[in-house]
Every structure is written in structure tokens, then in C-alpha cells.
Amino acid sequence: MSGDARLPPDGLDAIEAEAWALLEAGGGSFRAPFHAGTLGTIGDDGPNLRTVILRGADGASRRIWCHTDIRSPKIAELAADSRIAWTLYDEAARLQFRAWGRAIVHHDDDIARARWQATVLNSRRIYHAVAPPSSISPIATGGLPPELDDERWTAEFSERGAANFVALETRITRLEALYLHHAGHRRALFRYGDDGACLTADWLIP
Ligand SMILES: Cc1cc2nc3c(=O)[nH]c(=O)nc-3n(C[C@H](O)[C@H](O)[C@H](O)COP(=O)(O)O)c2cc1C
DSSP states (O other), X not given: OOTTOOOOOSSHHHHHHHHHHHHHHHHHOTTSTTSEEEEEEEETTEEEEEEEEOOEEETTTTEEXXXXXXXXXXXXXXXXXXXXXXXXEETTTTEEEEEEEEEEEEOSSHHHHHHHHTSOGGGGGGGGOSSOTTOOOSSXXXXXXXXXXXXXXXXXXXXXXXXXXXXXXXEEEEEEEEEOOTTOOEEEEEEEOTTSOEEEEEEEOO
């Protein structure tokens, strides 16, 4: 095991506080660990996993966020079954988070609009794809319209992408932290109520 592995802080309360602090940091900076994770939904053919960028976390209300396109298949899957799962792993710290919860799709509401306004110009491009994300294309393409060249690409023009933008909120009902360490692995599970209150905190056998 790597000597750089992170030692768990003392006690369940401290582990939970550290978990949320790390998620908040990951959601706030592309340089921080836990900036990307794996998001799982339930599709017609079974589980569906994909990498997404963590765009925010709020330990006080037990919510985490990512951004996506309203036309992407994961949105239809979440409409059929709002249960969602995440994993995030920091290789350097040898620390894994797993989270489960309910998805809330923000599209064309105040929250989506606020997050769209905070989305930098370059990150807005993908929301201009002509055909829905994940649809089959007869040619190899990034999916963006040819007229979307650098000259047309202004903040004003980018606003057209807002119609496809979704801020996907996960209300966390369970959060698990697994610290891998040569001195002994540690695993902790926290359960949350609908109001975000921590209902239980338990050690698990790693
Ligand atoms: C590093 C990385 C970050 C990604 N971030 C996102 C993201 O934040 N939102 C998103 O919808 N897709 C993101 N993707 C693409 C997804 O992994 C996936 O291919 C896409 O969302 C289509 O998934 P779906 O067909 O299940 O909707 C990312 C992929 C990679 C490799």
C-alpha cells in the first residue's frame, strides 16, 4: 500500500466532516481530488455507469451536483427511476466515496439558470450539439453545428445552449467512505433523512 495513503481522521463524526469537505473541494475546483466521479443510473438493460464532473457539493443539505444535457439518455432513465449512485476515488489518498440518493433534474428553473450563468464559455459548447447526445451518427463528429466556429462563439451566442442544460442534483441518502491504509483499512457509512439529518453513522468491515 502506498505511503501517501490518507489516514482516516479519528472517529465517525470527523470522517463524515472530512468526506463532505473533500466533496465540496472537488466540486469547486478542477485541480482538487474528487472532481470527477462515476454516476450510476438504472436503465432498461440494467445498470448504467458513466464518468461525470462533480460540479458542486453541499454538506449542510447533503446534496451533490453534476451538469448534463436534457436530451441525454440518463435523463430519461432518471425520469423512470430517480435512484442514483455515485463513486468517486482519489488514487493518491487511496480514498473512495460511494453515495446513493435521489436525483432531481433542474431544467429551465431558477437553479438551472443560476448554474448556467456560472458555467464558463468553453463548457457551454457541448450543449449546442444538434443531435441528442448518445444518438447514432452516420459520420465521425463532435456533434456541434458547423456554423459554431470561433467567430460566432460569443457569450451571447452561447446562451442558445441554455435550453439543453440540466443541473442534476443528487439528494444523498447514504454516503460511504473507504480509506485504504497499510495500518488497517477503515470504512464508514452514514445515512441521511429526507431533511438531510444524519440518521445513523456506522463502521463497516472494509
Ligand atoms: C472526464 C469525463 C467527464 C465527463 N463529464 C460529463 C459530465 O459532467 N456530464 C455528462 O453528462 N457527461 C460527461 N461525460 C460524458 C459521459 O461519461 C457520457 O459519455 C455521456 O454523458 C453520455 O452518457 P448517457 O448516454 O448515459 O447519457 C464525461 C466524460 C468524461 C470522460
